[in-house]
Amino acid sequence: MAPYLTILALFTTISAASAATGYKNHTVGGTAGWFFNSTTNTSATNYSSWASTQTFNLGDYLIFNTNSNQSVILTYNKTAYLNCTPDDSDNDTSIYSSLPDGFSKPLTISVPLTIVGLNYFFSDYSEGVQCQRGLAFQIQVQRGIGLPPSLNQPPPPAYIEPPGPNSAESPSVTVPETPNSGAFANRADVCVVIYGLGVALVLLKSQYW
Ligand SMILES: *[C@@H]1O[C@H](CO)[C@@H](O)[C@H](O)[C@H]1NC(C)=O
Numbered sequence: 566m567a568p569y570l571t572i573l574a575l576f577t578t579i580s581a582a583s584a585a586t587g588y589k590n591h592t593v594g595g596t597a598g599w600f601f602n603s604t605t606n607t608s609a610t611n612y613s614s615w616a617s618t619q620t621f622n623l624g625d626y627l628i629f630n631t632n633s634n635q636s637v638i639l640t641y642n643k644t645a646y647l648n649c650t651p652d653d654s655d656n657d658t659s660i661y662s663s664l665p666d667g668f669s670k671p672l673t674i675s676v677p678l679t680i681v682g683l684n685y686f687f688s689d690y691s692e693g694v695q696c697q698r699g700l701a702f703q704i705q706v707q708r709g710i711g712l713p714p715s716l717n718q719p720p721p722p723a724y725i726e727p728p729g730p731n732s733a734e735s736p737s738v739t740v741p742e743t744p745n746s747g748a749f750a751n752r753a754d755v756c757v758v759i760y761g762l763g764v765a766l767v768l769l770k771s772q773y774w
Pocket residue numbers: 589590626675
């Protein structure tokens with residue numbers, strides 16, 4: 566009985582751990598989505614209240630179910646958030662919008678969380694009125710298990726000089742197709758062999774002459 570309980574406890578621990586390590590997608594506003602009603606001048610729900618029910622980690626996504634009447638601005642600049650205006654010169658701000666496509670087009674906007682700390686979201690449409698009247702929230706992003714490789718941009722690969730015309734002009738440095746297959750791999754080997762032949766000749770000479 567005791568071993569059985571131990572195994573059960575272990576299994577429970579493992580499944581709890583794997584549930585806690587996955588990345589999550591958070592549907593912003595739940596079923597209300599990301600909407601502003603310009604007749605009533607109100608947002609579809611209280612996004613601050615919604616955010617307070619969630620735990621956000623690196624690598625999670627925010628899913629905005631919306632239409633082209635709202636925009637999604639992500640900024641790490643609190644001033645831009647409080648002003649409800651994205652600063653174009655500000656590299657801390659990302660703009661997700663589709664204004665040229667016209668109004669009321671259904672949209673799903675997925676935003677990955679890639680920076681720990683305060684992340685601010687708002688819509689800047691209607692000259693900031695949407696944002697001022699509730700289409701805005703802030704979240705605290707935690708490290709969690711860190712970014713997945715797909716969101717963790719690797720540095721560009723080291724530059725490798727492509728084979729130029731010079732390589733064709735020096736056929737004496739030929740690389741054998743299968744190294745160590747008996748062919749001379751490089752000039753040093755050839756020198757050793759030539760030196761060896763010379764020594765052998767000297768030995769032969771001293772023996773017979
Ligand atoms: C979460 O959203 C991203 C981006 O839209 C998507 O690639 C991924 O499959 C989603 N993951 C889950 C578990 O729904």
